[in-house]
Amino acid sequence: MPxxxxxxxxxxxxxxxGRILGSSFDVxxxxxHVRDIATKGNKDDxxxxxxxxxxxFVPRYSVIRGKGQVIKGLKPAAREAANIYLATDPDREGEAIAWHLIEAIGIDASKVKRVVFHEITKPAIEEAFANPxxxxxxxxxxxxxxxxxxxxxxxKLSPVLWRKVKTGLSAGRVQSxxxxxxxxKEKxxxxxxxxxxWNIDALVSTINTSSIKSTLVTINDQKSVISDKNRSDEVLEDLGEARFAVSRFETRESTRKPSxxxxxxxxQQDASRALRFSxxxxxxxxxxxxxxxxxxxAEVVGLITYMRTDSTNVASSAYTETRDYINQKFGSAYLPDKARVYSRRVQGAQEAHEAIRPTxxxxTPDSLKSFLEPDQHRLYTLIWKRMVSSQMTDSKFDRTTIDINAEGTVTKDIYGFRSIGTVPKFDGFRVIYSEGKDDEEDxxxxxxxxxxxxxxxxxCKGLDPQQKFTQxxxxxxxxxLIRNLEKEGIGRPSTYASILNTIRDRDYVILDRGRxxxxxxxxxVTEFLAKYFTNILDIGFTSEMEKTLDDIAKGNAKWNPSLMEFFKPFDETVEDVLVEAPRIDRRELQEETDKYCEKCERPMVIRLGKYGRFLSCSGFPDCKNSGPLTIGVACPKCETGELVERTRLKRNTRFYGCINYKSLDCDIAVNIKPLSQPCPQCHWLLLPSGQSNARCASKECGFRGPIEIN
Ligand SMILES: [Zn+2]
Ligand SMILES: [Zn+2]
Ligand SMILES: [Zn+2]
Incomplete structure (x- = not known):
């Protein structure tokens, strides 16, 4: 029997x-993907x-290059088999692959069974195959x-950009x-x-206690606003002889819930913060x-549930298992009375309705360590900890607030100081995991x-005024960026990674030190598109478009009329812009520099060429003087060259290498733009690190320290 x-x-x-199903199935x-929209155009397209x-709209599909053999290979088995199970991933893309397979192989529709599962484990696969x-x-x-x-x-947009801005440019719906x-954000x-x-801290104590720091928060019950040194000096003067007394002492328990x-x-966000993964x-x-x-x-098994999802739902069997584990391993203090149920409503939640968790x-991460590659082990550990912690008890703190009042000797103003202390009481879920933080979430x-x-x-043992600036x-x-895209309803679990990849592969943004x-x-280009294609660049419009696609997926909207509704006005706009919009002056794409042309003395500018940015005379095309983009840093390796900015074309990332990389084979290269001053210890390249620190690019040297960056 076949x-x-x-x-x-x-x-x-x-x-x-194949391992799970056994030898009676041919997997x-x-x-x-085996097919895509045809890359060869027709004149009526x-x-x-x-x-x-x-x-x-009638799309024409053709077999993707190199997939002809795959389809040819599948045909005999498809002819012979009594049943054909399409077990592609549980989302739109998986469904589309299954459909293209049917079409490309020419599978008899009566034989087709679609099986859907969110994890590749024996129970899940058996269940799916029992209910195709x-x-x-x-x-x-x-x-x-x-x-x-x-x-x-x-x-449609690319040719507009070619004619109006610069040849070779491209635009995309979501990535733009x-x-x-x-x-x-840059604006x-x-x-x-x-x-x-200005912030003013007071160092206060009793005779018996050590000093604590207390920060001025109010003046006469109004939020204290000290905008310059004069005002700060006034306050210091006023407080010089003042008496400080405790007006409130309060300790309260506060709790924090797991994520x-x-x-x-x-x-993606937590792996970026915790593991520095893209x-x-x-x-x-x-x-x-x-x-x-x-x-x-030698068991072969899927270790986590499907990774493209926007649902925090968890199968009840997984709740039970996780709670058993917590009880055995950590004891009942770490186990809430009931399972924590997370129901997160995300804009247009998609097809795969389960959170990402270990199967x-x-x-445990330890038990799998020898079977996983390092990256796999690190990511698995993160997923495992997140799941276990999500079912643990809150962590508890004692939060103490001390309010201290002082009466100004000159003005009789009442100055309110405050100290806050947090003392952990019970770690709860934090015993294994705390989510990483982004900016300003100290x-x-x-x-x-x-x-x-x-x-x-x-x-009062002293007053400490500090000059600060808003940031x-x-x-x-x-x-x-992923968090913001999600918040605005743009992109979906299946597309965040490709959006980020696409924008990094173009010349429109650069990732420098993680930003x-x-x-x-x-x-x-953004200004041009925003001016002439308001909708395409509009966050609300794009978010609506994503919702329309969700509606189509749910069967609540028809795909062809929805597309046509978008296409007609868009197509008209394209035609109008091609006729009406003026071409962007090449000079708008040039960045000014403080250098001058040694041939004609006109200012030099930075232009973007096929191989990245370069220096060019602003007199181009009269004066064709051009050269690599030097950054004013001497090369410590060959000691004759200078560092220049270069671009890795494949990844479109900038790096800094020696101008002599060809003539002298000087292979020095760093990804971060070096500072103009050399390392104080070894005179190698010095790289900025954070806002006010620097580190030596040489590992052997290892210099690190605060440095004046200008
Ligand atoms: Zn010139
Ligand atoms: Zn060099
Ligand atoms: Zn050094």
Whole structure:
């Protein structure tokens, strides 16, 4: 009897499922997508590979290069098999792959069984194969609509940019909005006017206690605002002889709850903070864990649930197992009375309705260490800890607030000082895991405060005025950009990583020390698109578009009319802009420098070429003087060269190397722009580290220290 055929996307997944199902099934891999919208255009195409016929989009699909062999290989087995199980991933993309397989192989529809599961374990696979369903055409249509939509926007916008801004540029539906977020943030930072303010701390104590620091928070019950040194001096003078007394002493218990188990966006954010993984690295490693690894006793099993999800739901069996583990390992103090149920409503929650968690909590990170590669082990540990901690008790603190009043001797103003101390009481979930923090989310330091009584007089041992300035908002990191995209309803679990990849691969933004900066080109293109294609660059519009795709996936909207509704006005705008918009002056894409041309004495500018940024005479094309972009740092290696900015074309990342890399084979290279001064210890390159520190680029030297960065 011929075996039943099972088709999945990848060889790793095929291997795991093959082991679980046993020898009566023939499990094959499609190696990802087998078909895509045709890359060869027809003359009637509205965009390459898509025609409009009777007012509807008709895409033309063709087999992806190199996949002809895969399809040919699957055909005989598909003919023979009595049943064909399509076991692709449980989301739109998986559904679309299954549909393309049916079409490309020419599978008899009566043989097709669609099986859906969120983890590759024996019980889940057996359950799925016992209850096969039909292909969900709504999901297929949503995926199809997204592909065509993205194709339309990219295909129509790119030529506009070529003619109006610069040849070779491209634009994309979602990534252009992501770039806009980065450009807008930069504008906020540029427009930010920093304001001076002063903090005044008092060092107070009783005769018996050690001193504590208390911060001025109010003056006559109003928030204290000290905007300059004069005012600060006035206050210091006023407080010089003042009596300090405790007006309130209060200790309260405060609690902190654990975070919900991971969904795609939170996993990407936390892996970025805790492991310094890029979003795509996180997804690649998560996929390996999901698709299965050989573990103890040569068992092959998927170690985590499906990694593209925006639901925090957890299967009840997983709750039970996790609670058993906590009880055994940590005891009842760490086990809440009831399972914590997380129900997170995300904009347009997608098809895969489970959080990302280990398929068995009893497979601890330690027990798997020898079976996993380092990246896999680190990510698994993070996922495992997050899941276990999500079912543990709150952590508890004693939070003590001491309010201290002092009456000004000159003004009789009442100055209110405050000290806050937090003392951990019970660690709870924090015994194994605390989520990483982004910008400006500093936790209060642990500070034990002595016992004071209300009305008690204190000795002021000193006043410490500090000049401060308000800070501009921080630039986006990968983690905060994903959080912002999610907050705005842009992108979906299956697309965050590719959005970030795409924007990094273009010339529009640059990731410098973990933060996104727009390039001049990114700013010019964004301004152009925002002016002429208001909708495409509008966050609300893009978010609505994502919701429409969600509606199509749920069967609540028809894909073709929805697309047409978008296409018609967009297409008209494209035609108008091609005719009406003036071409951007090349000079707008040039960055000024303080250098002058040694041939014609006109100022030199930075321009963007095929191989990254370079110096060019502003008199171009009259004067063709040009050269690499030097950064004013001498090369410590060959000692004759100077460092220049260069671009790794493949990853579109900047690095800094020696101008003599060809002539003298000087191979010095660093990813961070070095400071103009050399290392004080060894005279090698000095790299900035944080806002006011520097470190030596030489590992042997290891110099680290505060440095004046200008
Ligand atoms: Zn010149
Ligand atoms: Zn050199
Ligand atoms: Zn050094």
């Amino acid at each position: 075996k039943d055929l099972v088709i999945v996307e990848s060889p790793a997944k095929a291997r795991t499922i 094959q891999a499609s190696m990802g 509205v965009v390459r590979g898509v025609e409009i016929s009777d007012g509807a 369903g039909k292909l969900d055409t709504d999901l297929v249509n949503a995926q199809q609509a997204r592909s065509i939509l993205d194709l339309i926007v990219g295909f 909005v992501a770039v806009r977020m980065i450009v807008d 906020e930072i540029t427009d930010f006017v920093k304001k001076e303010f 919900a188990p991971f969904i795609t966006s939170t996993l 979003a795509s690295r996180t997804m690649n490693v998560a996929q390996q864990l999901y698709e299965g690894k050989a573990i103890e006793g 068995s909590i009893f497979r 936790e209060e330091g642990v500070q034990q405060l002595p016992r004071f009584d209300r009305g008690q007089e204190l000795i 501009p908002p921080p630039r986006f990191s990968e983690a905060t 996104f900066h727009p390039t001049l080109l990114g700013e010019v």
